[in-house]
Amino acid sequence: MRSVVLLSGGMDSTLTAAIAAAESDAVAAIHFNYRHRTERRELKAFNDVCDFYEINQRLIVDAEVIRQIGGSSLTDEAIPVTKADLHSNIVPSSYVPFRNGTFLAIATGWAEVISAANIYIGAVEEDSSGYPDCRTVFFEAFEKALQLGTKPETHISIKTPLISMKKSEIVKRSLELGAPLERTWSCYQSEDIACGECDSCALRLRGFAQANAQDPLPYRVRPTYE
Amino acid sequence: MRSVVLLSGGMDSTLTAAIAAAESDAVAAIHFNYRHRTERRELKAFNDVCDFYEINQRLIVDAEVIRQIGGSSLTDEAIPVTKADLHSNIVPSSYVPFRNGTFLAIATGWAEVISAANIYIGAVEEDSSGYPDCRTVFFEAFEKALQLGTKPETHISIKTPLISMKKSEIVKRSLELGAPLERTWSCYQSEDIACGECDSCALRLRGFAQANAQDPLPYRVRPTYE
Numbered sequence: 222m223r224s225v226v227l228l229s230g231g232m233d234s235t236l237t238a239a240i241a242a243a244e245s246d247a248v249a250a251i252h253f254n255y256r257h258r259t260e261r262r263e264l265k266a267f268n269d270v271c272d273f274y275e276i277n278q279r280l281i282v283d284a285e286v287i288r289q290i291g292g293s294s295l296t297d298e299a300i301p302v303t304k305a306d307l308h309s310n311i312v313p314s315s316y317v318p319f320r321n322g323t324f325l326a327i328a329t330g331w332a333e334v335i336s337a338a339n340i341y342i343g344a345v346e347e348d349s350s351g352y353p354d355c356r357t358v359f360f361e362a363f364e365k366a367l368q369l370g371t372k373p374e375t376h377i378s379i380k381t382p383l384i385s386m387k388k389s390e391i392v393k394r395s396l397e398l399g400a401p402l403e404r405t406w407s408c409y410q411s412e413d414i415a416c417g418e419c420d421s422c423a424l425r426l427r428g429f430a431q432a433n434a435q436d437p438l439p440y441r442v443r444p445t446y447e
Numbered sequence: 448m449r450s451v452v453l454l455s456g457g458m459d460s461t462l463t464a465a466i467a468a469a470e471s472d473a474v475a476a477i478h479f480n481y482r483h484r485t486e487r488r489e490l491k492a493f494n495d496v497c498d499f500y501e502i503n504q505r506l507i508v509d510a511e512v513i514r515q516i517g518g519s520s521l522t523d524e525a526i527p528v529t530k531a532d533l534h535s536n537i538v539p540s541s542y543v544p545f546r547n548g549t550f551l552a553i554a555t556g557w558a559e560v561i562s563a564a565n566i567y568i569g570a571v572e573e574d575s576s577g578y579p580d581c582r583t584v585f586f587e588a589f590e591k592a593l594q595l596g597t598k599p600e601t602h603i604s605i606k607t608p609l610i611s612m613k614k615s616e617i618v619k620r621s622l623e624l625g626a627p628l629e630r631t632w633s634c635y636q637s638e639d640i641a642c643g644e645c646d647s648c649a650l651r652l653r654g655f656a657q658a659n660a661q662d663p664l665p666y667r668v669r670p671t672y673e
Contacts, residue, residue, distance in 0.1 A: 280515065286508045286553050292560035318556035322596045326552040327512055330544035334518035354596035362592035369588050370548045370580035 223247045224339040224380075225332045226276075227324055230266025232405045232425060233383055236391055237343035239400045240382045242274050249278035249335060251328050255287035255317075262412035269404035280331055284323070292318050321354035322363065325379065329367045333375050341380045347387055357384055388428025396434060403437040417442035449473045450565040450606075451558045452502075453550055456492025458631045458651060459609055462617055463569035465626045466608045468500050475504035475561060477554050481513035481543075488638035495630040506557055510549070518544050547580035548589065551605065555593045559601050567606045573613055583610055614654025622660060629663040643668035 224245035228234045229252065241248050252267040254260055264281070271279055321344065328340045344355040353359065364379045371377065383391060395402055407425045408415035415422050417440040427446040429436040450471040454460045455478065467474050478493040480486055490507070497505055547570065554566050570581040579585065590605045597603065609617060621628055633651045634641035641648050643666040653672040655662040 282512045282515065283509070284512070286510070287556070289506065289508065290553070290556045290560055292556075316598070318559040319552060319593065319596055320556070322593060323549070323552040323556060326545060326549040327516070330513070330516045330518075330546070330549060333544040334516055353598055356595065359592060359595040362588070362595050366585060366588035366592045367545065367548065369582065369585040370545055372542070372579055 222339070223249065223335065223337040224341055225249050225251055225328050225335070225337045226341040227328055227343070228252055228267050228270060229343075230263040230270060230405060231343075231407045231421070232395065232402060232428075233343035233345055233391060235266075235270050235343075235402070235405045236395045236398070236400050237341050237383060238270060238274055238276070239395070239398045241339070241341040241380070242276075243398075245339065247278070248274065248276050249280070249331075249337060250276045251280045251282060251324075251331060253282050253284040253287070253324055253327075255284040257288070258410065259406065259408060259412050262406045262408075266404055266406040270401060273401045273404060278335070282327060284327075287317055287320060287323065290318060316352050319354060321352075321359070325363055325367070329371065329377060332377050333371050338376065339378050339380050341382065343383050344381050345386060345388070345391070346384050357381065360384075387431070388424050389431035392428045392432035392434050396432075406438075411441070415440045417444060448565070449475065449561065449563040450567055451475050451477055451554050451561070451563045452567040453554055453569070454478055454493050454496060455569075456489040456496060456631060457569075457633045457647070458621065458628060458654075459569035459571055459617060461492075461496050461569075461628070461631045462621045462624070462626050463567050463609060464496060464500055464502070465621070465624045467565070467567040467606070468502075469624075471565065473504070474500065474502050475506070475557075475563060476502045477506045477508060477550075477557060479508050479510040479513070479550055479553075481510040483514070484636065485632065485634060485638050488632045488634075492630055492632040496627060499627045499630060504561070508553060510553075513543055513546060513549070516544060542578050545580060547578075547585070551589055551593070555597065555603060558603050559597050564602065565604050565606050567608065569609050570607050571612060571614070571617070572610050583607065586610070613657070614650050615657035618654045618658035618660050622658075632664075637667070641666045643670060 222245055224241045226238045226241045228238055228250040250271050332340055346356050360379050360381055407421045409419040409421045410416035415438055430446040450467045452464045452467045454464055454476040476497050558566055572582050586605050586607055633647045635645040635647045636642035641664055656672040
């Protein structure tokens, strides 16, 4: 049974690839290049992680449309990256409108063509930044839509194995499974040394701190978390 | 109230634009260029129709991914275009895997950014070629998914005003509304003179015949329909 995994090259999608590899006969990986700030670094991480798991079937999608649409600090350099506020309920500026919907729709088309039975996505609800398209209710609704919008003989499940993990559990599970965290990239702000201050860095560093583990990546600033 | 219309440049989406224009304060149009056989001709039709309805907010999306994914005669020239068989229940070779899902997901992101309340899509279920992503059950399921995958304050409806029309009704309604059918393009096979034989031409010509009307476009072959 073949599975497709959405692999950005970050820590969450890398653990998701590890789980998909353990649960599937073959894994194919899809990466979305939407020419955001840190795309080159993420693409390297994607290929490094694919190499590690010997994933040969790779699809790199030019998702320039995400930048055309705009509306996010991740794709529009005129919108500042907000400093992390892990206690706020406001959707942060890095939210890309309906990104997971777009990515899953494209992955669905590919999965249908290559006869994959599952699409793995490393979304995290519990500990997330408040993105609406990272919630179980959304994925369940999307799975129903894809069942109805594909051929009668096509049956694709959406798998979200990280959905209720905290970042610290992701770190622990990654270490248990030997996932190559040193090959991953999470920072939204820079490509050489992680900034340590954006939402994504803050969540990652807090996860490592709570797992009592050391992040192998270098950081410009390393805030202290409990 | 602003609406987004998916406008390929064909007859169905042009009537949909006419209806959206009548029902909205402002219309924005999105066109997907997936570099298929007849893209240049369709893009001209898109712009000609936008000009007619004075739609200035236009988004042309490079949806090269549709071609990368393949699996359809519409985007893969190695897959032959099947001759029309309007009586078969088999999904035809021109089916592009989950195309409407992908297009609607992208349109949702744009609609969220520009604060549009509706997305109009000219899908036809009753008289369609058997595409699974042209059915009301799919659009209803997708609307639920988009409600859950966008910001809490975002409320976008999917409008399918043509969904239960026969092609002959589309022709009649277009003529009633004065929609510029002479600016549209439907043929999947050629860009200069419509082939008259592909699924899309066959459906169009049969629609005109059943409406007792004359298609203003030239055809290489004009089969007789009752």
